[in-house]
Amino acid sequence: MILAKRMANLGTETAFEVLARAKQLEAEGRDIIHLEIGEPDFDTPQHIIDAAYQAMNDGWTHYGPSAGDPEFRAVIADHISTSRGYLVSPDNVVVVPGGKPIIYWGITALVDPGDEVIYPNPGFPIYESMINFVGATPVPAPLREVNEFRFDVDELASLVTPKTKMIIINSPQNPTGGVLSKDDLEAIARLAIENDIWIMSDEPYEQVLYEGEHHSIAALDGMAERTILLDCFSKTFAMTGWRLGYGVMPAELAAAIAKLQTNCTSCVTSFVQRAGIAALQGPMDETRAMVAEFKRRRDVVVDGLNDIPGISCLRPLGAFYVFPNVTETGFDSRELAKKILEEANVAVLSGTAFGEYGHGYLRLSYANSVENIQEALRRIKEFLT
Ligand SMILES: Cc1ncc(COP(=O)(O)O)c(C=O)c1O
DSSP states (O other): OOOOGGGGGOOOOHHHHHHHHHHHHHHTTOOOEEOSOOSOSSOOOHHHHHHHHHHHHTTOOSOOOTTOOHHHHHHHHHHHHHHHOSOOOGGGEEEESSSHHHHHHHHHHHOOTTOEEEEEESOOHHHHHHHHHTTOEEEEEEOOGGGTTOOOHHHHHHHOOTTEEEEEEESSOTTTOOOOOHHHHHHHHHHHHHHTOEEEEEOTTTTOBSSSOOOOGGGSTTTGGGEEEEEESTTTTTOGGGOOEEEEOOHHHHHHHHHHHHHHTSSOOHHHHHHHHHHHHSOOHHHHHHHHHHHHHHHHHHHHHHTSTTOBOOOOSBTTEEOOBOGGGSSOHHHHHHHHHHHHOEEOEEGGGGOGGGTTBEEEEOOSOHHHHHHHHHHHHHHHO
């Protein structure tokens, strides 16, 4: 079969490939511990599920406006105004199926072939994939362990050229758990304003923060007009399978992205949007309990990894991932991830699944029980000693 040439530019998410291999091993009778996939192991809170049932029974089973249900857009606008601290109106909001479509459609709407887009590396693999897909040039900005996996803002500035159209930031970060400081965000904002650059601020882990408070670059002076803020319900409300997310951006751009949605999906499932209203307006205790549990697990996994010869691991401030340095084990990270799955029955990802600067690292998701995490650590330690 001869696919269109553009398909050669499309990347993928290795987590789904490793998950498939792990499932295959399970089907052969092996007992695999899953630390590869980035989704909360908690259930969606019951009041959100009830709201979806209610909405279906109330007839929310038809097409709706492409930009999203007006009431939902207003609730999101209020939520962002309060949580991020800048004024957002409903026409700044587009509701989409999950977080990913904002990455794809935001880049599609703003970036021309030949433009450059700076993105975090290691980082969520979909950024580089989408930049390549639209024919633009991906420019990796390294996140280094010595800098606690934050950008070196001077290095970031040195990557800017007259062709730079967009900088993508993500804090708290997947895969490292790194968090950008307010000073980092201010320096990036100055860079964006001085060089007329768009920012895509990917913030799905806004609630999964263990110290301090979340800052959004969109709230800084002069930034709302050049920022696409992305958030979704996947992590905060354990709703990965519902496919619900949104972007917040200047109204003219929101209208363009709604038009892309008209062309692709028409609109997001109507009763799922009603469940989204219940999520944002309902109690947050289950989210808070989930984050407290993630913090407990973070400490178990970090302490356990640091106890394994050849591995050292920073204690991340957010998200539910750790990114241990495995260079001292003597294994290449790809080979190590493969061996840990095939020989120790623990599914983890190589840091290289997140870009070239992931060499020498693994990524473990600790969205699994403390008991399973401890058993996984035992198996990895046994394998390496
Ligand atoms: C940094 C980051 N951005 C976006 C997404 C996409 O979220 P969704 O599953 O809602 O499309 C993820 C999911 O893992 C992520 O880690």
